[in-house]
Amino acid sequence: MVQAYVLIQTEVGKASTVAEIVSKIPGVIQAEDVTGPYDVILRAQADTMDDLGRMVVAKVQQVEGITRTLTCPIVHL
Structure with a gap:
């Protein structure tokens, strides 16, 4: 199992809507504004x-209102 943080930039005023939509995608553990x-x-x-x-x-990048993502895989050193 691998995990990552995905940092998302949205169109102005769309953060709450985007967070709500992406939180319902299978595999998303948590989404916060x-x-x-x-x-x-x-x-x-x-x-x-x-x-x-x-x-x-x-799935994530196809959500309306998202302009850019940055995926940061979690590593255990």
């Missing part, structure tokens, strides 16, 4: 890194 350079941060998990990438590209 935040302030700063990103508008929403979500934590996601998948069986493999490829599955995680597919989820971000095929």
Whole structure:
């Protein structure tokens, strides 16, 4: 199992709506509105890194109002 934080930039005024929609995507553990350079941060998990990438590209990035994402895989050093 792999996990990652996905940092999301949205169109102005869309953060709450985007957070609500992405929180319902299978594999998303949590999604929160935040302030700063990103508008929403979500934590996601998948069986493999490829599955995680597919989820971000095929499901998260397709949500209306999202302008950019940055995926940060969690590592255990």
